[in-house]
Amino acid sequence: MVNWLSETLYPAWEQRFRVDEVLFQEKTALQDLVILKNEMFGTVMMLDGVVQLTEKDEFVYHEMLAHVPVFGHGSASRVLIIGGGDGGTLREVLRHRSVTHVTQVEIDRAVIDMALKYMPGVSAGAYDDPRARIIIADGIRYVAETEDRYDVILVDSTDPVGPAEGLFTEEFYRNCKRCLTENGILAVQGGVPFLQPEERTLVNNRMKPSFRCSTSYIISMATYVGGPMTLGWASDDPSKKTPDLAVLEQRYREAGFSTRYYSPAVHIGAFALPPYIAALENGPA
Known part of the structure; x- marks a missing residue:
């Protein structure tokens, strides 16, 4: 059977x-x-x-969560990852030679251990990189208490239920802002707006009070079904969202690695939201 x-x-x-x-x-x-x-x-x-x-389509999510903010920033050296125990986001961030330090805060050690055992190709050795510091702790508490500062913060979380619910609050985003360097960038998992419209609205409305610019960009994955998925983006410097294409192309060339989904043109195009998604940016809380 x-x-x-x-x-x-x-x-x-x-x-x-x-x-x-x-x-x-x-x-x-x-x-x-x-x-x-x-x-x-x-x-x-x-x-x-x-x-x-x-294993088949994880590269889409991990490349876009990592490279859009890191390439958009242009000079990110310190990155914080909340969640992401499978190691895929860590893998992509560490491909940037400009990144000298990554802190990853994962609440459940078992997720890391099982991913390393059964899906080692996802992290691809990232957990052995000396630039990576792994902390098993609550990311909500970490951003509330740490004195460290980061150029980019990536929230690689599940949907806003259960252990991840607190990663979608206004207080959490405010604490992330506190942990960012001047004009740093926050990028977060934002759900599939066709089937989870309330999640897109919630993320944007709760980011707004802490950042001058908050929006989303879209990716397309086979296993995150229901249409395009959104990733939330926030910064006090809107110019870091979509730098000039020539600038992004130069940064991409200088990075010296290839990608399977991300490209400078895809980076810019991902912020062109279909009207039904754009309308959710200012929907009811």
Whole structure:
């Protein structure tokens, strides 16, 4: 009998994965973690019944979460990652030679351990990089208390339920702003607006009080179903959002690495929001 596992994110619609092999399944102290093999998508990680990443398309999310703010900033050397225990965001940030230090704050050590064991290609050695400092702690508390400052902060989180709910509050974004250097950039996971319109509005409305510019940019992933996904973007310097294309192309060339989804042109185009998504920027809280 063929076994299928359904994602439980939406009450009236689902996607399913054929389970070719269960590699790991355990309810940790914080989350229900499942790692499985699927012929089409490779290794798949699910938390609390929701797909977090697959080997097949994780590069889309991780490249765009990392490179849009880092290339947009232009001189980022210190980066903070909240969450992202699979290591994909860390991997992409560390590809930038200009980055001299990355702090990653992950609340659940089991996510890192299981990703390293069953999906080592996602982090691709990033956890061994001497520029990386890994802290197992609550990211909400970290940004409220740390005295460290960062040029870019990336919030690689699940949706605003359960352990991640506090990562979507006005207070959290205010504390992130406190941890940024002048004109630093905050980028966050922002949901699929066609199916989660309230999440896009919530993120933008709660960023606004702390930043001069808050908006979103879009990516397209096979396993984050329901249309384009948004990533939230905020800074006091709107010019860092979409620098001139020639400037981005020069930064990309000088970085000396290639990407599979991100490009300077895609960077700029990602901020061109379809009207139904743009309308959510100023929707009701």
